[in-house]
Amino acid sequence: MDEEVRERVEREVEKHALLNAVKHESDANVGAIMGPLMGDNPDFRPHGDEIPGIAGPIVNEVNDLSHEERRDRIAELAPEELAEIEAEDEEDEWDLPALPNAEDVEEVRMRCAPNPNGPWHVGHARMPAVIGTYRERYDGWFCVRFDDTDPETKRPDLNAYDDILEDVEYLGFEPDAVYRASDRVETYYDHARELIELDGAYTCSCSGETFSELKNDGTACPHREKDPATVRQEFEAMVDGEYESGEMVLRVKTDIDHKNPALRDFVAFRMIDTPHPRDVASDYRCWPMLDFQSGIDDHLLGVTHIIRGIDLQDSAKKQRFVYDYFEWEYPEVVHWGHVQLDAYDVPMSTSSIKESIDAGELDGWDDPRAPTLASLRRRGIRGEAITDAMVGLGTSTSNVDLAMSTIYANNRERIDDESDRYFFVRDGTEVQLGGSPPGEANPPLHPDHEDRGVREIPVGDTVLVEPADLPDREGRLWLKGLGCFRYTRDALQYSGEDIEVVRDGDVEVVHWVPADDAVAVRMRTMEGDVSGHAEPGVADLAPDETVQFVRVGYARIDRHDDGETVAYFSHP
Structure with a gap:
């Protein structure tokens, strides 16, 4: 090996040793760096037998440095590789x-x-969860902008505006800000x-059919060459509302x-006869299409990054034509796929859920059988648990x-520590007690928190036990918090x-x-309502308190009606 090659080997060994040590925050070793070293420098391969001997002392020198010293040194030798490592570390931190x-934008x-056409289903949570997390990561800014400029096919629900913000x-x-596109129609007119x-x-x-034929043939519309004054x-x-619905549209020249017919001269404004449900917008009849409205707003609000579904790739392409006319810079775009959710019989779409409610199959948006955020919230599931799942x-x-x-x-990680334990028996079988058991049972409120104390459960002549828990023939049972009983066909003998x-184990x-x-107790679940009985202390629990029904699962206390407590089942 000549001197020039040796010097290159020494430099590359030091670099790879430093990268390995900084990336893993541990000492480097010769074996770990040989693969990357030879992969980056294939001309070193004829000297493969000599390189470990050269690398050993250099790796030892690197290992004698502190983590900060290693990082400072690699910043000198390979700043781009260090940036990649730090970016990977940042991604791991934020998931x-x-x-x-x-890094190229000021903020x-x-x-x-x-679209406020109804309360959110679970899939809708992904957007605010990810955007809100990015806002925290970059100390940035995000707004909720209600794109409500379609008063007909996606007619806004007046309650949905507040529901979505909740x-x-x-x-x-x-x-950081809230906007309603229906407040900004004059702005869209000015840009048109x-x-x-x-x-x-x-x-x-x-007509729609005529233009579709022209578009698909690549033939210009006969109105395309109108002079701007006429347009x-x-x-x-x-x-001014002088045209009927479908009689006239404004198209963007593209x-x-x-090669994609969908991008040829798309509609920017159309006439709609159906009044907007918001009083402030009810007089408008000329409404912008979403791609035009959203594109204008993104620029005026200074949006730097857009996250949207992979099925909306054409939206970015359409909006770029408008941005090119105005000489605006288009935001960065991240496209993602759809979220598919298990465990529900009702489809995860606003229209399908509404149909089920209207048909009486669900008793509201917060029915536990509905795949909605309102349902999860009423079941006692913390919003942060949903956010973490979506970010993941x-x-x-x-x-x-x-x-x-x-x-x-x-x-479960969030509520287990605070959820006191109680007994709840579903469809219980009444069984006589015998053998003089204690007059009161005192199981702990929480097995991990003795300081919270115990429950005081009176023991009478009979108890309710779930049928599946009774043995088929004589045997012994341990009633939690009370003691051991021998079961016969007639009674539980203490x-x-x-x-x-x-x-x-017997x-x-x-x-x-x-x-x-x-x-x-009536417990509302995803499979329907379950009736049963709970220990007396449940009657004193405050609404909205989360508990664990032992051997059943977590639940949120909803209310106490006359003669009945209503709880919503959270999960096992």
């Missing part, structure tokens, strides 16, 4: 990939742009007028030969499956045996409630 070119600004708060975020003056738009009275006059007539999906362009078990696991019989441990003092 999300870095936003493209985020990362994003928007969550819902859902954003429930997920753990507060937007400017686009017309730039000869970037024209009014068209072709402006006809557009003002649209604004590329009539574009990343931003892949592929459709992703979200198991409700992931949300449940996240929620035996007084100690806990060792449970530890030996006795099943079951929950129970006193028949005379039990509280009637």
Whole structure:
């Protein structure tokens, strides 16, 4: 090996040793760096037998440095590789990939742009969860902008505006600003007028079928060459409501030969006869299409990064034509696939859920059988548990499956410590007690928190036990918090045996409630309502308190009606 090659080997060994040590925050070793070293420098391969001997002392020198010294040294030798390592570390910290070119903008600004045509289903949570997390990551800005300029096919629900803002708060975020596109119609008109003056738009009275044939043939619409003055006059007539629905539209001039027919001269404004439900917008009849409205707003609000579904790739392409006319810079775009959710019989779409409610199959948006955020909130599931699950999906362009078990696991971590334990027996079988058991059972409120104390459950002559917990023939049972009983066909006889019989594995441990003092409970679940009885202390729990029904699962206390407590089942 000549001197020049040796010097290169030494430099490359030092670099790879430093990269290895900094990346793993541990000492490097010769074996770990040989693969990357030879891969980056294939001309070293003829000297493969000599290189480990050269590398050993250099690796030892690197290992003698502190982590800060290693980082400073690699910043000198290979700043780009160090940046890649730090970017990977940042992604790991946030469970999300870095936003493209985020370092090139003064402030990362994003928007969550819902259509307020109804309350949110679970899939809607992904957008605010990810955008809100990026806002925190970059100390940026995000708004909720209601894209409500379609008063007919996606007619806004007046209650949905506040419902959606409550859902954003429930997920753990507060937007920096809130906008309603229906408040900004005059702004869209002004930009349409400017686009017309730039000869970037024209009014068209072709029927939808006629224009579709022209577009698909790559033939220009006969109205395309109107002079801007005529287009402006006809557009003002649209604004004044002088045309019927479907009689006139304003189209953006794009590329009539574009390989994608969907991008050829798309509609920017159309006439709609159905009044907007908001009083402030009810007089408008000339409404912008979403691609035009959203594109204008993104620029005016200073949006730097857009996240949207992979099925909306054409939206970015359409909007770029408008941006080119105005000489604006288009935001960075991240496309992702759809979220597919398990565990529900009702399809995860606003229209399908509404149909089920209207048909009486669901009793509201917060029915536990509905795949909505309102339902999860009423079931006692924390918004942060949903946010973490959504962020964990990343931003892949592929459709992703979200198991409700992931949300449940996240929620369990948050509520287990605070959820006191109580007994709840479903469809209980009443059984006589014999053998003089204790007059009161005192199981702990929480097994991990002795300081919270114990429950005081009176023991009468009979108890309720779930039928599946009774043995088919004579045997022993341990009633939790009370003691060991020998079961016969007629009764449970108290035996007084100690806990060792449970530890030996010979006795099943079951929950129970006193028949005379039990509280009637109706527990609402994803499979329907479940009736049963709980121990007396449940009647004193405050609404909205989360508990764990032993051997059943977590639940949120909803209310106490006359003669009945209503609880919503959270998850196992």
